[in-house]
Amino acid sequence: MLTNAGFLAAHGAADGRSLVPRGRFVAAALLCMPPDVDPGSASQPIAQQSSQEQVAYRAARPACAGCHSLFDPYGLALDGYDMLGRTRAVDEVGRPIDTHTTLAAALGGDAVANGVELAQALAMKPAFTNCMAKMLLQYALAGDDAAVEVPLPPQQAGCATANVVKNYQNINGKTFADLVRATVATPAFLLRRAAP
Numbered sequence: 504m505l506t507n508a509g510f511l512a513a514h515g516a517a518d519g520r521s522l523v524p525r526g527r528f529v530a531a532a533l534l535c536m537p538p539d540v541d542p543g544s545a546s547q548p549i550a551q552q553s554s555q556e557q558v559a560y561r562a563a564r565p566a567c568a569g570c571h572s573l574f575d576p577y578g579l580a581l582d583g584y585d586m587l588g589r590t591r592a593v594d595e596v597g598r599p600i601d602t603h604t605t606l607a608a609a610l611g612g613d614a615v616a617n618g619v620e621l622a623q624a625l626a627m628k629p630a631f632t633n634c635m636a637k638m639l640l641q642y643a644l645a646g647d648d649a650a651v652e653v654p655l656p657p658q659q660a661g662c663a664t665a666n667v668v669k670n671y672q673n674i675n676g677k678t679f680a681d682l683v684r685a686t687v688a689t690p691a692f693l694l695r696r697a698a699p
Contacts, residue, residue, distance in 0.1 A: 505581060505618050505625075506619060509588070510588070511587070512586065515584075515585070517586060518595070521578065521582070521584075522581075523574070525577065526576070529577035529625075530573055533634060534625070535633065535634035536630070553594060553601075554578075554600065555601050558604070576607060576615075577621060580602050580616075580617060580618050581602070581621065582600055583617055610628050632672075633668055636667040636668045643687070666691065
């Protein structure tokens with residue numbers, strides 16, 4: 504999904520600066536780690552910097568680093584795609600693009616070279632599996648009103664999401680269809696009640 508043109512275009516920016524919106528989406532929707540950041544607090548001096556320079560600039564400033572370190576790596580890995588999702592080797596002003604980045608320590612600090620490697624790395628992380636299980640179970644139960652929490656750690660007993668994760672891990676395929684099967688097999692789904 505991360506390299507799908509529809510996803511990339513939906514989270515691209517008209518000015519070519521898609522690093523932050525794409526990174527924030529990945530953190531919030533795929534890892535259930537929504538950053539608590541004020542979108543209006545962006546600093547203007549970084550506007551003429553390359554994406555790598557922007558990330559380094561924010562990482563060097565404590566006021567920025569706390570939040571941006573949670574999502575900048577994802578956006579940087581996806582910087583090799585323009586606002587429509589086409590691959591690109593140079594940015595909007597002709598500078599070469601470098602999509603190499605290191606994921607946050609909370610995700611193991613893996614080095615990734617591009618969007619494809621990012622997708623492969625995230626697919627192996629418990630944070631991704633937990634988040635997808637939570638989102639799918641929440642959707643299956645009642646939409647946004649369902650009280651479903653991501654388990655910490657994933658083996659936490661008595662948690663509906665933990666049960667989905669456990670069922671999913673016991674399936675050999677590890678596809679999205681397997682996640683759906685694990686969700687509909689959990690007692691929380693089977694015993695749900697219709698909303699009044």
